[in-house]
Amino acid sequence: NGAEQAKAAGVFTPKQEDYQKVYDKIAQLLVEHDEYDDGSYGPVLVRLAWHASGTYDAETKTGGSNGATMRFPPEGDHGANAGLHAARDFLDPVQKEFPWITYSDLWTLAGVAAIQEMQGPKIPWRPGRNDRDVSYCTPDGRLPDASKEQKHLRAIFNRMGFNDQEIVALSGAHALGRCHTDRSGFSGPWTFSPTVLTNDYYKLLMEEKWAYKKWDGPKQFEDVSTKTLMMLPTDMALIKDKSFKSYVEKYAKDNDAFMHDFSNVVMKLFELGVPFQTEERMTFKTSE
Ligand code: ZEM
Structure with a gap:
């Protein structure tokens, strides 16, 4: 098939239908893994996308969902990120099946899928995030502290x-x-x-x-x-x-x-600090 060949040649440019397949896979896994918490990994996927995005600092233009730097120990070990390995592990098989997607695009797309599959609104989304190395980890303390006001x-x-x-x-x-x-x-x-x-x-x-x-x-x-x-x-x-x-x-x-x-506001959150190449957003079909 064309997509496979293009990928083999190293010029695979995913289209909306390819991202929809990623969405559908996440939706399927959400149904299959109903043993977790209150019956769904949905909430923890939303928290992963939010913590990836919410490190953004508008002044220095650092942080945000571009980079997926939470994969690395300094940021992954921040107290605020405790427990998010559950969401990252949940998405591992998705990344294996669709190796062309970056972790940073995958995490926000999973946030969108989780919200829509939990009967939330459609969240328009666009790709364009690149994974970055450990040197882009954000300093601790950028996410909110629940004990404050x-x-x-x-x-x-x-x-x-x-x-x-x-x-x-x-x-x-x-x-x-x-x-x-x-x-x-x-x-x-x-x-x-x-x-x-x-x-x-x-x-x-x-x-x-x-x-x-x-x-x-x-x-x-x-x-x-x-x-x-x-x-x-x-x-x-x-x-x-x-x-x-x-x-x-x-x-x-x-x-x-x-x-x-x-x-x-979630669309805006998930786009903070991302150097998009496209103005066009896609809206995913919700399952059933
Ligand atoms: Zn949360 N959040 N959050 N949040 N959050 C928790 C859980 C979840 C704050 C916070 O300290 C905490 C936003 C904003 C803020 C979700 C989404 C979003 C938990 C519990 C805490 C302590 C973590 C645990 O023990 O597992 C604070 C202070 C916030 C400032 C306003 C925003 C914005 C969110 C998304 C748009 C979600 C979905 C959860 C549930 C995670 C789960 O595992 O069930």
Whole structure:
């Protein structure tokens, strides 16, 4: 076949249909490996794509998803990245089957696939990331510290180029997944449906009563009524701060607005610092 021949000749230029095959493989593995956590690797794939991208510094134009430098010990061992080997290992067979894709493109594409397969919005995506060597690892401390509040959130996310509205829209990702005591030290999920993207994170922030969890672990919050859900200090900062809270209220009331803004802001996150050769983005077909 043409693609194989072109690849053998070293001139293989993947097209949208080739990236769709990568997407489909990830979607298939997500279904097959339902033994993980709440039944899905989806959340940890989203966290991998976010931690690859969220190291971006707009001033020095360093970090971001270009490079996939989390493969190497200095960055892979940063405390914030604890547990992400699970996501990288999950993607290994995909990289083996499609050796032409860079790890850095694969990680963000997997983030897109995970979000779409967990009933989130379509996230337009484009290729163009190159893997870089260990010398491009970012310094520790670029990702947010969950024990802090609004001042820290603004410092970290403004550095990437995000405003208040975007910070709140991005935080809606915490509808997904959970905290693990052996990773971050925190414990528990934010919502009752951690493998489906909804605006429940905002609804719960607004509607539940939250109190400090009484335990030996780091300071976190639990819902008073069921004591099964959690919020980080940085999550609670979104309803302490007037400007942040106005967006939490908006997304709690309007799921469509959340889905729309989440798509835009995640697209922007995954593109930070990438020297694209193309303006054109592709939108992947979701399975079924
Ligand atoms: Zn998270 N996040 N995050 N986040 N995150 C965790 C888990 C997940 C913060 C944070 O400290 C933590 C964004 C923003 C911020 C996801 C996506 C996104 C955990 C738990 C912590 C502590 C890790 C563990 O123990 O496994 C902080 C302080 C943030 C600042 C606002 C953004 C932005 C995200 C994507 C757009 C996801 C999906 C998870 C769940 C991972 C899993 O394994 O279930």
